[in-house]
Amino acid sequence: MAGWVDSGNAVQASVVALARELSDPVRLTALQLLAAEGPHTMVQLADAMGVSPPRLGNHLARLRAAGLVTVEHTGRHAVYQVGRADIADVLTALARYAHRGDPVTPRRTSSPVDVAHTCYDHAAGRLGISVFATLVEAGALRPPDGRTGDLALGEDLTALHRLGVDPAAVAPRRRLASACLDRTHRVPHLGGDLGRLVLDAFVAAGLVRRQDGTRELLVTGRGDERLPVLLPGFTPAP
Incomplete structure (x- = not known):
């Protein structure tokens, strides 16, 4: 004892x-x-x-x-x-707890920018976080181990294809995929060239629309219907 x-x-x-x-x-x-x-x-x-x-x-x-x-x-x-790769699990758990168990639901009232905006050439906000979480949980991407921010392709790429993305289309000499810390929500969204391809696919499919002169992304009526299906847990409305 x-x-x-x-x-x-x-x-x-x-x-x-x-x-x-x-x-x-x-x-x-x-x-x-x-x-x-x-x-x-x-x-x-x-x-x-x-x-x-x-x-x-x-x-x-x-x-x-x-x-x-x-x-x-x-x-x-x-x-x-x-110093330890498993500290990432602790930080993710804390962020989820702080957001009441849902990594894409902020504690405060959301604005349209919280829902979706650009970070360089990829999506950030709750949209980008949902893309990251969906692809990792589906096994399409393997999460970083904390020693590097890079993600590797997983064994099942079905989720990527459902988003309209072909990994073979990644630009030469660009990072395939990276975990980019979302400054508002404190959990990663998807960066790298795969992040760019996902956002381009959403724009081409009419799910989101870029706002001229701003970083805000507008979720369209079609996106309101399709994105929650493609990205479980994502809710477009602020």
């Missing part, structure tokens, strides 16, 4: 220590970026997060001490990555 109690206390202490590190928004965001998008230099992380490198450096030092990130020196650059 004593051994069981000791073991339980050790696990509890480990959980408390992890919660302490994740309780700070700067450390949490840094981990989310590294887990979703792969290794970053401190400058890249600071730029993405909108914080100063000295402030971020203090937090990265704490994450290193806790074993949550590691650093590799390449020339004059220090490149950070997650």
Whole structure:
């Protein structure tokens, strides 16, 4: 019994220590970026997060001490990555819990931009998150392990074909697919050339329409009907 109690206390202490590190928004965001998008230099992380490198450096030092990130020196650059691949599962679970169990349902009232907008040449917002989740859960894509933001093709590409995408159409020398952290919802949406192809397919099928001069994507009447079928759990209405 004593051994069981000791073991339980050790696990509890480990959980408390992890919660302490994740309780700070700067450390949490840094981990989310590294887990979703792969290794970053401190400058890249600071730029993405909108914080100063000295402030971020203090937090990265704490994450290193806790074993949550590691650093590799390449020339004059220090490149950070997650220390454990399974931290991505913890972060995803937290994001889902924060969104009441649904990774694509925000806690606050949605705006049209929350529903769908562009991030570079791919879809972001709840639409992009649903594309990512659907393809991973269907086995069309294998999720990143936290050491890189790249996704690999899975064994069953049916879900990609249902979205109107042929993986063979990926542009040469472009990343096939990547996990791009959605800054609003804190879970990944689909980037890379597959992300571009999915958005192009949705536009060609009349499911979404680009808004001139803005990043907003308008879900059409046809999209209201078809997208929830193609992307289980996605609800177009804000």
